[in-house]
Amino acid sequence: MKIAVLGTGGGARAHIARLAELGHQVHVGTRDPQATLARTEPDMMGTEPFKDFLADQPGIEVHTFGDAAAASDGLVISGIDGHNAVRALSAIADQLAGKTLIDYAVPYVYQHETENPWPTPWGTMPKIDPCDTDSLGEQIQRALPRTKVVKAFVTQEQTTVVAPQAIGGGDHTMFVAGEDTGAKQQVTDLLKSYGWSDILDLGPLVCSRGMEMYAHMHSAIGFGLGGHFGIKVVR
Numbered sequence: 001m002k003i004a005v006l007g008t009g010g011g012a013r014a015h016i017a018r019l020a021e022l023g024h025q026v027h028v029g030t031r032d033p034q035a036t037l038a039r040t041e042p043d044m045m046g047t048e049p050f051k052d053f054l055a056d057q058p059g060i061e062v063h064t065f066g067d068a069a070a071a072s073d074g075l076v077i078s079g080i081d082g083h084n085a086v087r088a089l090s091a092i093a094d095q096l097a098g099k100t101l102i103d104y105a106v107p108y109v110y111q112h113e114t115e116n117p118w119p120t121p122w123g124t125m126p127k128i129d130p131c132d133t134d135s136l137g138e139q140i141q142r143a144l145p146r147t148k149v150v151k152a153f154v155t156q157e158q159t160t161v162v163a164p165q166a167i168g169g170g171d172h173t174m175f176v177a178g179e180d181t182g183a184k185q186q187v188t189d190l191l192k193s194y195g196w197s198d199i200l201d202l203g204p205l206v207c208s209r210g211m212e213m214y215a216h217m218h219s220a221i222g223f224g225l226g227g228h229f230g231i232k233v234v235r
């Protein structure tokens with residue numbers, strides 16, 4: 001398939017590499033391809049410059065967000081930072097029309113003022129906004145009524161999303177939520193090709209709220225364990 005991955009961060013790179021390994025034609029989207037490929041410094045998370053990553057990924061094409069989405073034949077993965085995703089995706093609504101868009105972002109707001117800060121190894125824990133009464137997944141769907149939005153991946157780390165067997169032999173749970181049954185099936189098929197076997201359809205996109213709010217629990221477990229993990233729904 002021709003699959004677009006919008007984004008050049010750590011999560012996007014995990015999908016780019018795995019999709020290429022599975023034989024898909026991957027079209028990467030970034031704000032300004034020239035600027036992205038000219039970067040020589042690691043980002044704030046210490047991620048290596050994108051051109052160094054690409055050196056190990058022959059055949060991957062880098063476009064603007066809009067051109068990458070247009071090049072996909074039906075499936076687009078958004079790895080755009082959660083705080084900027086609605087604005088960036090709204091600008092390419094025409095190129096996303098009729099396609100399935102997987103949103104895995106957490107709408108984190110960094111460097112915010114807070115009465116009761118949660119100290120983390122990288123500074124104060126970002127806050128989640130929107131939260132509780134709305135979600136990023138729903139905001140994206142409202143902004144893109146011609147696109148089938150599916151929330152997925154967000155409850156796992158980038159390494160385990162694309163290689164679930166790395167944890168507990170793969171015996172853990174991945175969630176999907178969205179309004180379109182066919183789109184969720186497309187995402188489920190992709191997840192199976194990544195190696196997932198326990199994929200739980202939570203139902204409508206309003207369930208994005210819980211998936212996004214879980215981010216704080218995910219961080220808390222990660223701090224407690226000090227290593228990679230998955231979550232399993234036992235039933």
Ligand SMILES: NC(=O)c1ccc[n+]([C@@H]2O[C@H](COP(=O)([O-])OP(=O)(O)OC[C@H]3O[C@@H](n4cnc5c(N)ncnc54)[C@H](OP(=O)(O)O)[C@@H]3O)[C@@H](O)[C@H]2O)c1
Binds near residue numbers: 007158
């Ligand atoms: N990494 C994970 O394991 C993981 C897991 C679950 C959820 N998430 C969530 O998924 C999202 C993406 O995570 P990530 O680590 O892959 O990448 P990230 O570093 O959070 O975001 C990088 C991407 O966001 C784009 N971006 C940044 N500011 C922008 C702006 N003002 N306008 C448009 N685009 C902008 C960048 O564009 P350029 O390419 O032009 O620089 C880049 O492609 C985050 O919300 C994160 O919390 C990540």
